[in-house]
Amino acid sequence: MSTLGVAGIAFVGMLALIAIRMPIALAMLATGSLGYIYLAGWGTFLNYMKSTPYYLFSNYTLSVIPLFILMGAFAERSGLARDLFAAARALIGHMRGGLAYAVIAACTVFGAICGSSVATTATFGRAALPELRRYNYDGGFATGTIAIGGVVDLMIPPSIILVVYAIVTEQNIAKLFQAALIPGLMAVSFYCIVIFLVVRFRPHLAPTQPKMDRPERVRSVIAVWPALLVILLVIGGIYSGIFTPTEAAAVGTVAMLAVGLLQRSLSFEDFKLSFLQTAETSAMIFAILLGAEVFDAFLALSQMPQKAAELVASSGLSPYGIMFALMIFYILLGAVMDELAMMLLTLPVFFPIVTALDFGMPPDEVGIWFGILMLTVVGIGLTAPPIGLNVFVVSSIAKDVPITRTYAGVLPYIGADIVRLTICVLFPSITLVLVRWLN
């Protein structure tokens, strides 16, 4: 059998195993291992595994993953997400659709201290959903907005997906974080436009609530100073050159902990639960990283990436045509697959292809631009049916809202994402202008 055939069979086999409930990390690890053994032999595989898991995990840049998760967990446990939502609500809650805007606003700020989209969805599912339901917001609109709040977190740096992209493709994390900012704020404004349109045409989805009195509003806003302080410290530290984005995760985590302890909002129990939560989420991510490492080594052995590149090169499509085709492929794949796994499995194939295409800019700018486009399709994948992780998470919290209603609720937001994606593909400079200006 040709090595290319082996790669094809492994891909199909992996998807089949995932469909029959095998954990994704295990499916990648198992099919990757079998493929590796088929191509290189059992003895070689055993030798390859001797220290690979250790060296894979003892990666300096990867250390930010547990730290960003821990920082988010401290923030959540010390009630920061709740405070942020309360402040946003106090300021804009009385507008029509105000609570939905408040979710997006709070997630934007929270996004600057949390790196995990799913964690943000879970956090605001607990912190904001009861309020939205109390004011008789439509179930699907409320859960859909919270699911998209996680995508806001994804788009606002720091973002674990972007860290992983940076490591796999050897791109500069600082530049990727800079590049994500404008598309991230674009996402925020597009979501606000969606809310505006939804509540305008279907006002019964979002009943208005009374305006708070001034002292109450002032109090709510003042309550969020710790969050703003940590954000200022982290962002200020990075831009003034006191520490790197990698170190920022450590500084932010310690600062968040300090705030929680000083405010006495973080109990010993909270502290423990933060660790346990961090352990589970990090382990899940790192298990997928290990699966992808082995699967990718197998893919390299099969020489499938090179063959795919030759195929694309001979396809006769224009670079932008290839990019659009890739984005459609990713949206379809993201609908049925875990996004982290999707990225880890396909980047070794597509990244070299994309950076070799002539978009009229240097390869590392293409690499950064492609990273932000990946981030956008990952966001779509996290919310799109049938398998959208953020929707699953919010559904597990809002048991009274059928999952189909939540999918209906996120659909308009996905529409906005596709518009944004198209704009970002057509105009790379939207993504790159800040990077060019800052460097």
Place this chain on the structure above:
Amino acid sequence: MSEGPLSSDKALLGGIAAGLAILGGCLMLSAAVMVCVSVALRKFADSAVPGDIELVQIATALSVFAFLPLCQWHRGNIMVDTFTTWLPESVQRGLDALWDIVYGLVMAIVAWRLLVGAGDTLRSNTVSMILGLPTGWAIGACAVMGIFLTFVAFATAARRMRSGV
């Protein structure tokens, strides 16, 4: 991913897994504090904690291996159940238990290979760049936690068959 209230399992393995995860968390947090000290020293004293980067690297690898058993204990490795909801509950359970066993076997291989790798690394005297810490011990510690992970995976398989969780 189970983010809900973490179960109050009193089972021994679960307790050890949770304890290990908390130790891993403490290690990661200590690494974070050490980085802060290093950043402060660099800013104000033109020096740094010697070997800060390699300490973070070792801490990350050890923490990840300390985190994995708890994740498995809560069967927290992300999976897709959308396509199997039509199957009888007993078949779903059986599949989950089967994959837990496969995971256990794969992790047994990982642990075994790490153990061999630890021996190799110790014999070749490989040490870290600045502090000269022997890398083999860190690999060996990961191997031991990998063995524990194997037991946890088998235990979760049994638990899934018996009580459905």
Place this chain on the structure above:
Amino acid sequence: KSGFAQSPQVTLKFHHFLPPVSNAHSKLWVPWVNKVQTESGGRIKIDIFPSMQLGGTPPQLYDQARDGVADLVWTLPGNTPGRFPSIEVMELPFVAAKRGIPNAKATQELFDTGQFRDEFAETKIICAWSHDHGVIHTGKAITKMEDLKGLKLRSPTRLAGEALKALGANGIPMPLPQLPESLAQRVLDGAVIPWEVVPAVKVQELLKFHTEIAGSPTLYTASFVLAMNKAKYESLPDDLKKVIDANSGQVVAQMAGQMWDDQAKAVEEMVRKRGNTVASINQEEAARWKKATEPVIEAWVKAAKDKGIDGEKLLANARALVAKYEKA
């Protein structure tokens, strides 16, 4: 594609850590591989896997060759400190020559004459070499030792770090991909690397001053090996072994040294054209630096003794060989 007389009889996996656009990949390894393939009449085929594509991380490369995970690897012995103490002799301060070819050839001859003991016995070493002089890249001009005081510089090897410390700077070891980020954030004040790798990490865009050391010997170099799996080599038929042998040792050292020297020239010119400052500390100042870094050598000799290595003799031999090839 090419008109090889025969279909490949053996296929070798060649694994290394740099991307395919790197100078080493395109200007050293691709030509070397083509040479071997052609001279074998197409019976040897070598697939290069750059950027650690076959998995693992750079410190694992040597073991991958030992264990047959890859058949050929290009790696730095310095990636696994403590494991190859003898070859460190070339990396000591003021031992290496300014040009790459003498360093490469001296390192290979030290290996050929058995002076690295059995440290590399687990693999078949195709070549051992060292690069040309390392250059100090900073944001400000360096004219004397005192200018280095307190500077945070990325150090390439353990010993270069020690040397920088002796000169008053802070040598901070750091993976190369981390370098641009750290320089852009001004976490580091500079880096100490040879010219060849400067464009790959865009140092010329981030730092405007490049300081060389007048004359030879120079501040430092770093050593490399191209290692092959032993069993794989032994399994080759005699005539194919001969092809590999003919493309081993000083032949490769010459190619490698030449590549580093050519790139040093090209990159230096490019950097000057950008308007950056390339300067050299003078001979007198270099003598001061040499004196200041002598304790590093003494400490190394002492540590070597504990490992049963006659450091003084090894050092004398290394210096003699560098001088010999420098004249050649």
